[in-house]
Amino acid sequence: MDIATQKPRWLLRxxxxxxxxxxxxAANLGVQAxxxxxxxxxxxxxxxxxxxxxxxxxxxxxxxxxSIGHAxxxxxxxxAAAFTGVKxxxxxxxxxxxxxxxxGVTFNLALLVGALLAAxxxxxxxxxxxxxxxxxxxxxxxxxxxxxRILFNNAQFLGAAxxxxxxxxxxxxxxxxxxxxxxxxIVIVVVVRNVTFSQTGRSLIAIRxxxxxxxxxxxxTTRLKVLxxxxxxxxxxxxxxxxxxxxxxxxxEDFKFDKSIDMxxxxxxxxxxxxxxxxxxxxxxxxxxxxxxxxxxxxxxxxALLLIVIMLVRxxxxxGTREISLAALRRRFRQPERP
Amino acid sequence: MDFGRRRWFxxxxxxxxxxxxxxxxxxGDAAPSGSSAGASAATQGVVIGHYASMTGNxxxxxxxxxxxVHLAVDEANAxxxxxxxxxxxxxxxxxxxxxxxxxxxxxxxxxxxxxxxIGEVASSLSLAGGRIAQRRGIPMISxxxxxxxxxxxxxxxxxxxxxDPFQGKVMATFxxxxxxxxxxxxxxxxxxxxxIGLADTFKASxxxxxxxxSLEQSYSAxxxxxxxxxxxxxxxxxQAIYVPGYYSEVGAIARTAKRLGLKVPLLGxxxxxxxxxxxxxxDALDGSYFSNHFAADGASPKGKQFMAAFKTKYGQEPTGLxxxxxxxxxxxxxxxxxxxxxxxxxxxxxxxQTKGFEGVTGKITMDKDRNPEKSAVILKIQGGKAxxxxxxxx
Numbered sequence: 001m002d003i004a005t006q007k008p009r010w011l012l013r014x015x016x017x018x019x020x021x022x023x024x025x026a027a028n029l030g031v032q033a034x035x036x037x038x039x040x041x042x043x044x045x046x047x048x049x050x051x052x053x054x055x056x057x058x059x060x061x062x063x064x065x066x067s068i069g070h071a072x073x074x075x076x077x078x079x080a081a082a083f084t085g086v087k088x089x090x091x092x093x094x095x096x097x098x099x100x101x102x103x104g105v106t107f108n109l110a111l112l113v114g115a116l117l118a119a120x121x122x123x124x125x126x127x128x129x130x131x132x133x134x135x136x137x138x139x140x141x142x143x144x145x146x147x148x149r150i151l152f153n154n155a156q157f158l159g160a161a162x163x164x165x166x167x168x169x170x171x172x173x174x175x176x177x178x179x180x181x182x183x184x185x186i187v188i189v190v191v192v193r194n195v196t197f198s199q200t201g202r203s204l205i206a207i208r209x210x211x212x213x214x215x216x217x218x219x220x221t222t223r224l225k226v227l228x229x230x231x232x233x234x235x236x237x238x239x240x241x242x243x244x245x246x247x248x249x250x251x252x253e254d255f256k257f258d259k260s261i262d263m264x265x266x267x268x269x270x271x272x273x274x275x276x277x278x279x280x281x282x283x284x285x286x287x288x289x290x291x292x293x294x295x296x297x298x299x300x301x302x303x304a305l306l307l308i309v310i311m312l313v314r315x316x317x318x319x320g321t322r323e324i325s326l327a328a329l330r331r332r333f334r335q336p337e338r339p
Numbered sequence: 340m341d342f343g344r345r346r347w348f349x350x351x352x353x354x355x356x357x358x359x360x361x362x363x364x365x366x367g368d369a370a371p372s373g374s375s376a377g378a379s380a381a382t383q384g385v386v387i388g389h390y391a392s393m394t395g396n397x398x399x400x401x402x403x404x405x406x407x408v409h410l411a412v413d414e415a416n417a418x419x420x421x422x423x424x425x426x427x428x429x430x431x432x433x434x435x436x437x438x439x440x441x442x443x444x445x446x447x448x449x450x451x452x453x454x455x456x457i458g459e460v461a462s463s464l465s466l467a468g469g470r471i472a473q474r475r476g477i478p479m480i481s482x483x484x485x486x487x488x489x490x491x492x493x494x495x496x497x498x499x500x501x502x503d504p505f506q507g508k509v510m511a512t513f514x515x516x517x518x519x520x521x522x523x524x525x526x527x528x529x530x531x532x533x534x535i536g537l538a539d540t541f542k543a544s545x546x547x548x549x550x551x552x553s554l555e556q557s558y559s560a561x562x563x564x565x566x567x568x569x570x571x572x573x574x575x576x577x578q579a580i581y582v583p584g585y586y587s588e589v590g591a592i593a594r595t596a597k598r599l600g601l602k603v604p605l606l607g608x609x610x611x612x613x614x615x616x617x618x619x620x621x622d623a624l625d626g627s628y629f630s631n632h633f634a635a636d637g638a639s640p641k642g643k644q645f646m647a648a649f650k651t652k653y654g655q656e657p658t659g660l661x662x663x664x665x666x667x668x669x670x671x672x673x674x675x676x677x678x679x680x681x682x683x684x685x686x687x688x689x690x691x692q693t694k695g696f697e698g699v700t701g702k703i704t705m706d707k708d709r710n711p712e713k714s715a716v717i718l719k720i721q722g723g724k725a726x727x728x729x730x731x732x733x
Contacts (some may be wrong), residue, residue, distance in 0.1 A: 037475075038449035042443055150559075153530055162488065162532040163437075163463055169491040171470045206579050247441060248470055251463050252530075290442065297393040331715055 020186065023333050028179035040178065042290050048239050049282030053266035054192050054275055055235030060264065061273035062196055063210025063228045065130070067144030068260050070236055073118045075255035076148060077237025078244040079158055081114030085173070085245065086166040107175035111184070111241040118237025120228045121148070125160035125269045126229035130222055133211070145260055152252040163251025171248035181242055187236050194274055195231065204228055208273075267312055272318030276324040281317070384424025385681050387412065388431070388447030388669065389457040390468055392457070395435035399613060400460035403484050404664035405430050406653055408457055411668035414648070421672050422679065427454065437467040444468040448475050454681040455665050457634075458498075460660060462486030462532060469496045478674075478687040482667035483609070483632070483660050486532055490709045495683075497690050497709045499666045499698065500632055503533060506608045507540030507583070509630045509715045509731045514579060514606060515548040517717075517729065518628075523552040523606070524577035526568055526592065528584040531560055537583035537608050553577045560588060565595045573601045585610040590619025597623035604628060612659040617723045624720045628728065633662045633700040634716040637727035645699040666698035675721075 031040060054073065059067045089106045096102040129140040158164045166172040195201050206214040207221050216222050244250045262285060270281025288306065292299035310318070389408050391401030412428045417420055428450045433440040440459060443575045447453045448471070456472050458465040458481030465484035472479040473493035481498040482488055485506065490496045523545060528534035542552055546552065553575040556568040572580055580596070582589050582605050589611055596605070607629040616624070635646060635656070645665055649657040657665075673696060674689035675681060691710075696703040703711045714732050718725040 036449040038442070038445040041445050045438070045442070115595070153559075161463075161530050161535065162486065163466075165466070165470075169488065170473065170493060171466075232649060243438070247467065248438075249467060251437060253463065290446075293431060293443075293446065296430070299400075299432070299435065300394055 010242050021183075024179055024182055024186075026064055027182070028042050028177060031178045039167040040288060042096045043178060044176060044181050044242075046283045046286035047178075047185050048242050048246070048277045049266060049286045051235055051239040051242070051282075052186050052263050053108055053270065053278035053282035054189055055232045055239070056237075057202075057267045057270075057273070057275065057278035058192055058195070058228050058232045061267055061271075061278065062078070062201065062208065063204045063225060065225060065228075066134060067141040067232075068138050068257075068264060069125075069141035069143070069148075070232075070263050071119055071257065072141075072145035072148035073233040074240035074243070075152060075250075075252070076121045076233075077111075077118040077240030078113035078250045079114075079152060079164060080117040080237070081110040081241030082166065082172055082244040082250060083158065084113040085241075089173070103175055104180075107180065107245065108273050110245075113235040114241035114338075115237040118240065119194035119234035122230040122233025124224060124227040125233075130225040130229060142257070142260075145255075145257060149255050152255075158221070159251075161252060163249055163254075165249030172245055174245060174248050176242050176246035178300035181246075184238050184242065187277060188238065189279065189283070189337035192231070192235070194283075196275065198228070200224065205273075217254065227322070265307060267317075269307065269317055271319035271321060273321045274317070274319045277319035277322070279315055280319060284318070347351045366387060372521065374459075384403075385421050385426045385455075385675055386451060386453045387426065387428045387455055387457060387668065387671070388444070388451055388453035389428055390431050390433050390440055390443040390447065390464075391459060392435040392461065392464070393430070395434035397435050397461060399615075400483075400660055401432070401435075403658050403661045404457075404460055404667075407649065407657060407661035407664035408482075408668045410645075410649060410652055411665045411672070413652075415672050421675050422681070426672065428457075430584065433459070433464060433468075435461065435464070437464055440464040440467045441471055444471045448472075448477055448714065453477065454675070455671055455686055457482060457664070457671065458484060458489075458496075460484065461487050465489045465496075465498075466492065469493075472496065477683050478671075478690055480667045480671050480690065482663040485609070486536060487710075494691075494709070495687050497705065499670055499700070499703055499711055500609075500663050501713060501715060502710055503536035504540040504632045506715060507537040507542075508544040509717070510537075510581065510583075510606055510608065510628075511541045511544035511548060511550070512731060513628070513630070513717050513729065513732065514581075515545060515550050518579070520550060520578045522553045522577050522599070523550045524556065524572045524575060524580045524582050525552060526556045526558065526565075526572070526582045526584075528560050528588065529557040533608075533610060534583050534585075538581065541581050541583070558584075558588060558592075560585065562588060563591060566599060568592075569595045569599050569601055572596075572603075573599060577603060579604050579606050581606045583608040586613040586616040587619060590616050590621075590624070593623040593627070595618040609659055612725075614656075617720075622723065627720045628717055629720075629725070630715050630731075631718050631725075632659045633714065634725075634727035636716055637716055637730065638700070639697075639701070641697055642699040662700045667701050669698060670696055670703060 056070050059065050085106055092106045093102045125144045152158055153161050203219045203224050206219055211221055266281035266285050267278045269284055271277025292302055391405050392398055393401045408428055412426050416425050419427055431443040433443045456477055456479040458479050460483045462484040465481045466489055469479055469492040473495045480494045483500045485500055485503045487502045490498055512610055525538050527538040554572055556571055582592055605627040609631045611629040612631055670693055674686050678685040678689035691705055693705045701713045703713055706712055714730050716730050717728045719728040
């Protein structure tokens, strides 16, 4: 491809991005005007779940490593973002004046700090442990998740077991809105998609399919696994930051082992190894539990039953390894092809 | 194409579940559905929302409280309702999770259109739900969240139990002045604010009264082995161990102490109050004391009446949490009556003016921080039963 054909593509992308942002902003206004807070909350939770699932899928689905301590990374991101947000807000407001702009800047800086620290934790755990495989890796990640939670449980400046809700009794500012959640959903889905369909992504899949063969093909397996782990941890960090500012307070108990299991349920229900499957699984978990709210204490029984049924009739998850994409849809409509 | 049977089956199963969830209120329930936003409260009487852990690790708390709340509401309805209309209570489960608690409260406000909320037992969950209630201007009264921070969330948040510092102080006073102890060891659950709060005030109050804390040890909820901590206490001259934790670990700690031959009483708070304490701890707990909101055998006539009614309705003895659940609902309904309207602001103002309300756990007067001023009792454990020992005034 020469420069002449590339330039309009760049322009197209720029226009496309601006269009997406504008659509997102319009949708944000629509959601805030059209839905009661309860429905808005479910939508936000679904968005955060999508981020968690798409991120975790990179490790568990694409790379085939079994991590069950993802709530730990989410906790790091949540606490880091909450703390940074609280400390940063006065400075940003002093610079920009109070308002939506200052809130947005504070929020996104806080989220980025959360993502960075979570990524750091990812490297820290990944480097020594990713030489392990299968069950052993699972146990190490499980241990890590618990260590993180217990650290926060004992960190006095972060509120210890009561949890952290900033300096005001009303809790953390609720920066998390439809716009920001889905802005980050789009960013993360695009990044994860691009990684998955790049050479790196193919190498990750090679590791999943046969690690020894991949190594024999000169794929630096440990380095790539750490890369996947780090990227995945960063996305969990973002999700944590969004969660903290939706909930306006976080406590170590929010990031229990159960939370990691929830995430694994999302990707397994959706289809291991499929980005759109993971996203679907995230929405599924958020919406199903709320829909069943009127069943009172029986809803968890029914939820578990539903998971069993799904696993029996579709062991590969709702989407399997397929992706929902424009290209696939186009292919479907451009029928009779090759014999 | 493989758009086969299995996929359809799966889709059908999913739809079924969605239907099950959606077709909820076919059972003749008169709750307003989400679509009819703003269904006027005037036509339907008082609606009280209760969010509680009906499932999960602390299911016991939520279920006990909910039974008592229903009892209070049933009694009010039998007496002709409040403001001449029947009272309705909507309970939602939060499985002990703070995100779920916040969702449940949002739903109670937006979909069920409640006039007031009864909060959680666990303080961190009352905090999560209370922040939303405060923001939306719906009064919330927590039955048994003892953490001071809960009512600091804002002026719409109340409670009917005393706060943690008070319980620690009560036990310290009792240990020093009545039991005449000089040295006490503390064993706290570091995962639990409640335990930390009680231990901190006990420590300060006991020291202020001239006592000595010989040793501080910690454990985490869910631990099963306490021999290291008990052995450490055994090496000191402690005459008692203050264990302000929850019943499951306390029972195990008592058994460990007995096995290792440590013959000092344990002291604790209202987290001990569950029948399971005795099934786990057995006779190892004999001679121990704990502070509570209420004692069955030291009850007022009103308390006795409640216990009888509870037993008739549910076939079991109420716990202290049940008592408080009942009082939370009763105080709330009383406030609605005094306000003469279901307007949240008016109910809030009436709640704040609660004075000398005769509840089943004692006389309740709201102070300016929306915490009640009321007395606490000390119970002694004897032969697998908790027996009333003393009442400690604020």
